[in-house]
Structures are given as C-alpha cells and as structure tokens.
Amino acid sequence: MSKLFNDNAIEEIDREKSRWKKQVYQPAEGVEKVFETLSGIPVEPLYTPAHTAEMNYLNDLGFPGQEPYVRGVHPTMYRGRTWTLRQLAGFGPPEETNKRYKFLLKEGATGINGVFDYPTLRGFDSTDPFARADAGRGGVAIDTIEDMRILFDGIPIDKISTSLVTCQPICNITVQSMYFANAQMRNIPLNKLTGTSQNDFLMETVITVAPELLPPKFSFKLSCDAIEYCTKHVPRWNPISFAGYNYRESGCSAAQEVAFVIANATACSEELIRRELSIDSFAPRLSFFLSAHSDFFEEIAKYRAARRIWVRIMKERFGAKSPRSLKLRFHVQTAGVALTAQQPLNNISRAAYHALSAVLGGAQSVHIDGYDEALCTPTDLSSLTALRTNQILQLETRVTNTIDPLGGSYFVETLTNKVEEKTLRLLDEIEGMGGIVKAVESGWIHKEISNSAYEYQQAIESGKMPIVGVNCYEMEDEELPVDLFEVPETLQIQEQKLKKIKNERDGAQVRDALGAVARCCEKDGNLMEVIVESVKAQVTQGEISHALKDSYGTWDPPLF
Amino acid sequence: MPSRILTARGIPRFFRSIGDGREKVLMKKKIRVVVARLGMDAHWRGSIVVARALRDAGMEVIYLGNQLPETIVATAIQEDADIVGLSTLSGNHMVLAPEVVRILREKGMGEVNVILGGAIPPDDVPKLKELGIAEIFGPGTPIKKIIEFVSGPI
Numbered sequence: 012m013s014k015l016f017n018d019n020a021i022e023e024i025d026r027e028k029s030r031w032k033k034q035v036y037q038p039a040e041g042v043e044k045v046f047e048t049l050s051g052i053p054v055e056p057l058y059t060p061a062h063t064a065e066m067n068y069l070n071d072l073g074f075p076g077q078e079p080y081v082r083g084v085h086p087t088m089y090r091g092r093t094w095t096l097r098q099l100a101g102f103g104p105p106e107e108t109n110k111r112y113k114f115l116l117k118e119g120a121t122g123i124n125g126v127f128d129y130p131t132l133r134g135f136d137s138t139d140p141f142a143r144a145d146a147g148r149g150g151v152a153i154d155t156i157e158d159m160r161i162l163f164d165g166i167p168i169d170k171i172s173t174s175l176v177t178c179q180p181i182c183n184i185t186v187q188s189m190y191f192a193n194a195q196m197r198n199i200p201l202n203k204l205t206g207t208s209q210n211d212f213l214m215e216t217v218i219t220v221a222p223e224l225l226p227p228k229f230s231f232k233l234s235c236d237a238i239e240y241c242t243k244h245v246p247r248w249n250p251i252s253f254a255g256y257n258y259r260e261s262g263c264s265a266a267q268e269v270a271f272v273i274a275n276a277t278a279c280s281e282e283l284i285r286r287e288l289s290i291d292s293f294a295p296r297l298s299f300f301l302s303a304h305s306d307f308f309e310e311i312a313k314y315r316a317a318r319r320i321w322v323r324i325m326k327e328r329f330g331a332k333s334p335r336s337l338k339l340r341f342h343v344q345t346a347g348v349a350l351t352a353q354q355p356l357n358n359i360s361r362a363a364y365h366a367l368s369a370v371l372g373g374a375q376s377v378h379i380d381g382y383d384e385a386l387c388t389p390t391d392l393s394s395l396t397a398l399r400t401n402q403i404l405q406l407e408t409r410v411t412n413t414i415d416p417l418g419g420s421y422f423v424e425t426l427t428n429k430v431e432e433k434t435l436r437l438l439d440e441i442e443g444m445g446g447i448v449k450a451v452e453s454g455w456i457h458k459e460i461s462n463s464a465y466e467y468q469q470a471i472e473s474g475k476m477p478i479v480g481v482n483c484y485e486m487e488d489e490e491l492p493v494d495l496f497e498v499p500e501t502l503q504i505q506e507q508k509l510k511k512i513k514n515e516r517d518g519a520q521v522r523d524a525l526g527a528v529a530r531c532c533e534k535d536g537n538l539m540e541v542i543v544e545s546v547k548a549q550v551t552q553g554e555i556s557h558a559l560k561d562s563y564g565t566w567d568p569p570l571f
Numbered sequence: 572m573p574s575r576i577l578t579a580r581g582i583p584r585f586f587r588s589i590g591d592g593r594e595k596v597l598m599k600k601k602i603r604v605v606v607a608r609l610g611m612d613a614h615w616r617g618s619i620v621v622a623r624a625l626r627d628a629g630m631e632v633i634y635l636g637n638q639l640p641e642t643i644v645a646t647a648i649q650e651d652a653d654i655v656g657l658s659t660l661s662g663n664h665m666v667l668a669p670e671v672v673r674i675l676r677e678k679g680m681g682e683v684n685v686i687l688g689g690a691i692p693p694d695d696v697p698k699l700k701e702l703g704i705a706e707i708f709g710p711g712t713p714i715k716k717i718i719e720f721v722s723g724p725i
Contacts, residue, residue, distance in 0.1 A: 129611035129661050141639060144663035145611040219613035222637050261616050348616075352690070352710040385710045386692050387662070459621055468620045472714055481711040495692045497660060568636075 056419035095376035136553030147501025182231035262464025270437035295335030314372030454569030532562035
C-alpha cells in the first residue's frame with residue numbers, strides 16, 4: 012500500500028517549513044511560550060503533511076464502518092442516525108424521578124439515563140445508618156423491586172432504551188436484576204429489552220470508594236456475572252459501560268482514561284473466555300463511557316485513538332471475527348469537573364464546546380451537563396437548556412453533514428497517533444503488573460490517578476491552566492443568577508415503603524432467597540441468575556449486599 | 572503522604588503510617604488535621620488533593636475516607652486534632668456537618684475548628700456558619716487559602 016504523500020513533496024514541505032519558521036513565524040517578543048495539550052503532549056506551531064507522511068491511509072484510517080473504525084463505527088454515521096440525546100436524570104424517591112423521565116421524554120430525549128443515589132450505588136438501603144443523610148442525593152433511591160416498578164411506571168421499556176448508571180458491580184448485580192425482574196412481571200420478555208448498565212469494578216474499588224468495599228477480585232467477578240447473564244438471556248443489553256468518564260472526573264489524563272477502560276475490558280474478556288463464552292458472543296455488547304473535557308482537539312484525538320487500539324486488541328489478542336466486536340462504541344458526558352461554581356451560566360458555553368468535541372470524535376450518545384452542576388443537582392431549567400444545547404448542535408450547526416470532518420487534519424491525525432502511543436505504553440505497564448485487577452489491588456491505579464489530580468490542581472493554582480471566573484476574570488461579590496435544586500424528601504418515603512414491605516412479605520421466601528445468594532457465592536455460581544429471582548421475594552438491596560459481604564469479606568483500599 | 576488512612580465503619584480497624592520524615596518541624600508541634608468525607612459522598616478528588624497540599628505545607632494529616640460524625644469526632648479526640656476538614660459534594664452537608672460540630676462541643680472539644688469543602692450552595696453558607704462551621708471552601712477555592720486558614724491561629 013502506498014504512502015499518503017510522495018517523498019519529494021515531503022522534503023520540499025519540510026524545507027519550506029524551516030524557512031517559514033525562521034523568517035515568517037515570529038513568536039511575540041521572541042519568547043516561545045510552551046504549548047501543550049491538557050495531558051502534557053507538546054504541540055507544535057504548525058502541522059503539515061510531513062507529520063502524517065508515515066501513515067498508511069487504509070491501515071491507519073480506513074473508511075467509516077470498516078476497520079480500523081478510526082473514522083467512525085457506522086458506515087453512515089450521523090447522516091444515517093444522529094447520536095442519542097441521553098440526558099442523565101435521577102433524584103429523590105422513584106416517584107419523583109419517574110416524573111422527570113416523563114418530562115424529558117416529552118421534550119424530545121430519545122433514551123433514559125437513570126442515575127442512582129449514593130446509598131443505592133454502594134448497595135445500601137436508604138435506612139442504613141450510613142445512608143441516612145444521603146438517601147435521594149445524586150440519584151434516585153431504590154431499595155426493593157417495588158421502587159423499580161414505580162421508577163418505570165408508564166414508561167414503555169420494551170420500546171425505548173434505558174441506561175442504568177449502576178456504577179458499582181455491587182449495585183448493579185441487584186439493581187439490574189430488579190430491572191429485569193420488573194420487566195418479567197410486566198410480561199416483557201428479556202430479549203426485548205435494550206439498554207446499558209455501568210457495572211464497572213473500578214468504580215467500586217478506585218473511583219467512588221465507600222465504606223465496606225468488596226475486594227477487587229469479587230467486585231470484578233460480579234461485573235463479569237452480569238455480562239455473562241446478559242449474553243445468555245438479554246442479548247440486546249449492553250451489560251457493562253467502562254466508566255472512563257468517571258476515571259477522568261477523579262483526575263485521570265486522556266491517555267489514562269482510555270488505557271484504564273481498555274485494560275478493564277481486556278480483563279473482562281479474558282474472564283468471560285475462561286468461562287467458555289466466545290469472544291464474539293459478548294464483545295459486541297461491551298460499551299464505553301468517556302468524558303469530553305476541555306482540550307478540544309485532544310479529546311477528539313482520544314476517541315479516534317481508542318477506536319484504533321480496540322480493534323487491534325480484539326483482533327490480535329482475542330481473535331474476534333464479528334465486525335461488531337471490533338467497534339468501540341461510546342457514550343459521552345461533558346466534563347463535570349470542568350464546570351465552575353463561579354459565573355455558572357458560563358458553563359453553558361463550556362459544555363457546548365465539550366459536546367462538539369464528542370460529536371467530532373464520533374460519539375454514539377451524548378449527555379450535556381447542566382450549568383448549575385457545580386452547585387447542585389440540575390434544575391428543570393438547566394436540564395432543559397442542556398437538552399436544547401444538544402439539539403442545537405444536532406440540528407443547526409450542520410456538523411453532521413459529513414463523516415469524521417477532522418479526519419486528515421495534519422494536527423488531529425498526529426495527535427491521534429500521540430494519544431495512541433501514550434495509551435499503549437500505559438497498557439503495557441498494566442499488563443506487566445498482571446492486569447487491571449492486580450493494578451487495583453496494589454494501589455497503583457489509585458496512585459496514578461491521585462498524582463494526575465494533584466498536578467491538575469497545581470496547574471490551576473499556578474495559573475498555568477486558566478479557568479475563566481476561577482483564576483482569571485473573577486467577579487467580586489458575584490450574585491448567583493440561578494435557582495438551586497432541592498432534593499425532595501426521600502428518607503421518610505423510603506422508610507415507610509420499606510417498613511410496609513418488610514411487614515407484608517413472606518419471611519420464609521426471604522430467607523430462601525438470601526440463602527440461595529449465599530450458596531451461590533460458595534459454589535462460585537453466576538449471582539445474577541440467582542438474584543433476578545431473589546428480588547421477586549421483596550428482598551432489599553441492602554440485604555443482598557450484606558449476604559455478598561458475609562461471603563466475600565470487605566477490603567480497605569490503599570491510600571491514594 | 573505522612574498521614575494515616577482509616578476506612579472501616581465505627582472504630583477504625585487499621586492505621587497505616589506512611590510518614591517519610593521529610594519535613595520535621597522542630598520548634599512547634601505539627602498541626603494535626605483530620606480529613607474526612609461525609610457520609611456516603613462519592614467524590615474523593617477534592618479531599619485527597621487538599622490533604623496532600625496540607626501535608627506538603629508541613630501538617631500531619633489523618634485521612635479517614637467516608638465517615639459519619641460520631642467516628643470523625645472520636646478520631647479527632649484520639650488523634651488530638653487541631654482542626655477537622657470535611658468534604659462532601661453529595662448534598663448531605665446540612666445534616667452531617669453541623670452534627671460534627673455539635674458532638675465535638677458535647678465532648679468538650681469545641682475549640683477544634685471544623686471546616687468544610689465541596690459543592691455547597693451559597694444559600695447554605697450563612698446557615699452552616701451559624702451552626703458553627705468555621706469556614707466553607709467551595710469549588711474553585713485556591714488551596715493556598717485553605718492552607719492559610721488551617722495554619723492560622725488555632
């Protein structure tokens with residue numbers, strides 16, 4: 012296969028560029044500032060064909076819907092179907108969140124993206140002493156299958172896709188089971204359900220650690236149990252969404268974000284193959300969740316590099332044959348960590364740039380953050396503004412007209428290669444440690460992220476990284492122009508429901524259900540197979556978590 | 572980080588000393604800060620970055636991870652802390668932060684300052700100060716400001 016440019020042309024361009032740099036390009040006052048990406052990749056003043064001269068178009072870029080999928084996973088990309096508008100929502104008791112879902116669907120959202128409160132994400136009941144001040148905060152409270160029924164009441168879950176932001180496997184194993192059991196009780200066959208759950212063990216053991224964590228290898232096992240269950244029974248469900256977004260929020264760089272999700276996906280694939288599933292039976296349903304941060308071009312490069320790395324790992328390491336296994340599909344959320352509490356309306360423009368990078372990078376679905384998220388849970392107004400920002404991007408800007416419009420940009424292609432190199436180096440390092448589970452157990456991942464977070468903060472402190480309204484253009488005595496969201500009363504409502512359920516349910520059935528969970532742990536069976544049935548006996552999420560912790564013990568994470 | 576991490580519920584199960592002895596303050600006792608995340612809040616980034624900056628400024632930091640007020644106070648007493656730093660972005664601050672102050676006062680440790688960082692709606696700031704929180708550091712606060720506050724007159 013031939014090169015993109017002929018050698019003579021490249022030589023000529025290089026020669027002319029040196030001349031240009033000497034004679035024409037003159038940095039202000041003769042002092043060259045340091046230019047680099049957010050993750051520290053040096054950026055040159057100008058990119059030319061010489062930077063991409065070594066690239067082989069067909070091998071390295073190809074065509075949309077074909078290997079190596081750098082230019083997009085679908086042949087038509089947004090000309091065929093635009094990205095899903097999937098706005099995150101969840102707060103208070105399920106009765107309240109149900110209303111927000113219906114509101115967003117009425118206003119044109121094309122999928123549900125449900126987030127759970129802090130206790131639910133960690134496998135605690137609302138009434139647990141540890142949970143008492145957090146019920147309904149950051150998401151919706153789910154304690155029993157009755158809450159799941161209320162949450163999706165009147166919503167056609169056989170027709171629209173649902174993303175369950177279950178984050179941690181200990182949450183997912185029960186909450187996803189409740190979702191499936193609730194569908195069965197509504198007479199909707201599991202093979203009709205479409206959606207995604209997060210189910211990422213790094214969330215449990217590194218990113219959003221809580222009291223009484225499961226040890227990493229068991230959290231990882233629960234995550235794989237759910238993937239195995241869905242592969243067998245819920246074929247249109249994406250049973251995991253590797254949560255690079257959250258890794259990034261807690262401090263990762265762009266390359267770390269991609270390396271950690273891919274290392275995680277590699278580990279899951281190995282485990283499922285060990286369980287005798289074929290790579291092409293589950294890999295098409297592995298999905299990714301990435302961040303859109305402030306460095307516009309680096310983010311675009313990141314998405315493109317991730318696709319190229321994934322296709323090679325799937326083919327070369329796992330021998331995947333199905334084209335669907337080779338496509339890295341991802342949802343994007345705009346970076347919450349980049350939002351400011353100061354002058355919050357500025358966040359509307361920030362998030363719009365973030366979303367634009369996601370779309371130029373070929374995202375499958377996009378959530379735009381509310382402008383008030385550094386202050387509170389988004390209000391109706393900020394959620395709607397975010398949805399409208401997404402719609403403006405989709406309908407007015409015409410960025411959807413052609414596929415991968417930045418493909419071939421000397422700069423974007425070079426940056427894509429650089430992010431890929433950085434990511435591959437990290438992947439090698441993790442491989443050398445024995446894989447991602449080992450890298451978590453040893454605390455290496457914790458340390459990596461904490462170091463990056465610290466450097467990021469230092470860059471803000473020193474002014475090296477300007478943040479408008481925070482370290483430049485601050486306004487004194489700023490009046491905040493926003494109405495803030497208040498979480499509706501949750502604990503009392505959940506308490507009452509739990510009390511009633513515990514009084515009315517069949518005690519013998521509950522004991523049997525929890526006994527079955529404990530036995531399944533002992534014989535290392537697939538826990539989701541058991542829990543989908545257990546939750547029908549009105550067993551609470553906390554009761555199942557306790558059963559798991561009794562069997563597997565708990566783990567103290569290393570110091571960051 | 573020359574500090575210790577305590578992560579278990581109730582009475583801490585283990586301590587880990589990781590002091591590197593780099594910064595010895597000879598004339599004066601080191602300022603001891605207990606840093607905790609309130610309740611079930613999920614965000615560790617802020618608390619870790621601040622804990623590390625305080626360490627670098629020569630203080631001793633005891634990092635607790637997620638805890639409830641009773642344990643935070645018990646640790647502050649046991650560690651003879653000069654100041655307690657709380658972090659939360661979950662919205663549980665109005666319930667849990669004042670409880671830390673109240674229990675400290677009940678135990679006769681009212682002189683220990685309690686400071687709070689995280690996503691705190693501006694309307695809550697005067698209420699929290701009323702309830703005894705010494706200072707609130709919202710998103711975007713320069714860490715220098717926190718260090719200055721902590722190392723000020725105790």
